Amino acid sequence: MALSNRKPSMDAELRKGLENVSLPAISHATPEVIEMMRRATATPPSYLEDLKSQGISHREVRIPKKDGSNSEIILSILQPVSESNKPRPCMYWIHGGGLHWGDRLHTLEFPSDVVLEYDAICVSVEYGLAPEHSLSEALEDCYAGLEWTSEHMEELGIDANRLMIGGSSAGGLLATSTALLCRDREGPVLCAQCLICPMLDDRLSTASCQQYTENSDFLPSSLFEDVWKSSLKKDRESSSAGIIIPGRIEDLSRLPTTYLDVGSAEVLRDDVVAYASKLWTNGIQAELHVWAGGFHGFDIFLPDVAVSQASRKAKMAWVKKVFGSNQS
Template sequence: MSVRRVPSESGRVPTAKAAPPFDPELAVVLAALNKESREPVTPDNLEARQERDASTRPRPTAEDLRADGRFEVTELRVPAPDGPDVTLVSARPAGLAGPLPLLYYMHGGAMIMGNAWSVLPRILSEWVLPLEMAVISVEYRLAPRTQYPGPLEDCYAGLVWAAEHAAELGIDADRIIIGGKSAGGGLAAALALLIRDRGGPEPLGQLLLCPMLDDRDSTFSSHQMSGLGVWDLTSSATVWKALLGDRYGAADLPPYAAPSRATDLSGLPPAYIEVGSAEMFRDEDVAYANAIWQAGGQAELHVWPGAYHGFDGMAPQAALSRDARDARTRWLRRLLAQSGALGGKRRDAS
């Protein structure tokens, strides 16, 4: 497959020689990966990669996630206006009376892989239990079988349903944080834009972890870091084309398909954005935070030095991974504390 090389704003395709060094602990883990794990995704191997992911990625059952009664876990089917029912996996600490704040989460997997169940063990231990909140993980449809806007509409339908059924779910509809990692982070950013423009449950914040935002592959870092970590331009072009189909490369692509296309980032909920200095998504994620600031919004940006894409999942015990988890938790804790102090005023205003 030939990789599309899109000119930068200056009209020239970015060229790069030097690259930021990887964090030493992370570099050891990266070097130990087998060749298969770093193989680019292409149109020819896309189906095989999806089958391999489905057969090898851990998919805990609801009983597994209940962890001997520590959590209440329910799988839900909710109606979608223009498609099949959407599956949501709802979990909360057992025995806690509601209403609890909610993390509405979209899994990663480049829009072609992943599932709603596999991300939950870490979310339950890192956030749900210590912060006394609930989580709903969305099983959105994957590309290329379902192309844009199908996956985003799944996420929107699930969020609207959850907010409308907040009382029976034991959640606080005024304290919903939307979030996700990689492709899920891109969906969370797109969902925030869609809610702002279409209307819907107003999120308290958006947690964007190394989000996949830009289909154009025109940033300096997308060329500088291609193939050095776990992602490259060939893989990026493959998955964006799988998602967008005939809209791939279109000048008028809507921002809900690729949030970096947005020209107006005003009126969005506070954002937490993180990315590694040594990954392809670095420049698009930094630019997104900057655009939010320029629009008068709130964004907390972390660029982790020497980190590649998905570093904390691959090297969870590394010092940099622990720092990243701590920073996310502090932001969530601070956002929830502020919302708790202002909760009465917000409900009165509504």
């Protein structure tokens, strides 16, 4: 029997929720799909006003890329409107979108909650999207933004002991890879990494990758195959040494404490579980949650269902614990 016929089913409340929302069935990252998703995930002009109404201020900083071009990287800095007389913790956030769509203000619900509930700062980076930009270029954008943040912590009012990196899906991939760069380059010191359903391995060879392949599955493995192939194309053609694919790396020592979560009914499940196991093997403290019946990004698409609320509660509790234990 094919693995696609033997797989954990989607949570009943999530399945019902999907039936009631108009989400496109995407099985491949064609140019038409990429363009459609870029339009669909573009941040509306009203979003910044929405943040302000929640008590969150926003400003932009532009920093030069380090590739010798005249291009810039945009960072969005979010923090509570209220003043603080002490340094705040910071979450450096990298957005998802399959490396091909989304922007720095896309799916900021979780980091915005962190800003408000824990009197924190969020710095969200705009990185170059594929296929126009390679994976290594996107990674260097993320690293440059983190490096700038680390160098300006006093000016920004950030507690140097509470700089956390985080990201969801493709953002989780870039957050993981950026943390590895910090280790290898002896760069910014991170107190933790928060990885939400991260893309970790381009090989897509696990059982869960083979289970969720059909067009009827939400975000099947064929879509992930396409976005990996497209984002790695330029790097592989140029034999770039800048590619970091976390799932292929065995030495995960000297990394910060880690939070990982993933759904049991999604393509990336087994890659995330394997990465958590490798972290433990390397002596790294890691907290792993596999949410029963969760599909990829379930907590973003359907935040009000029970499993999404449980996921949010677990993430927020972990962030609170990390920020509390590292307070200066």
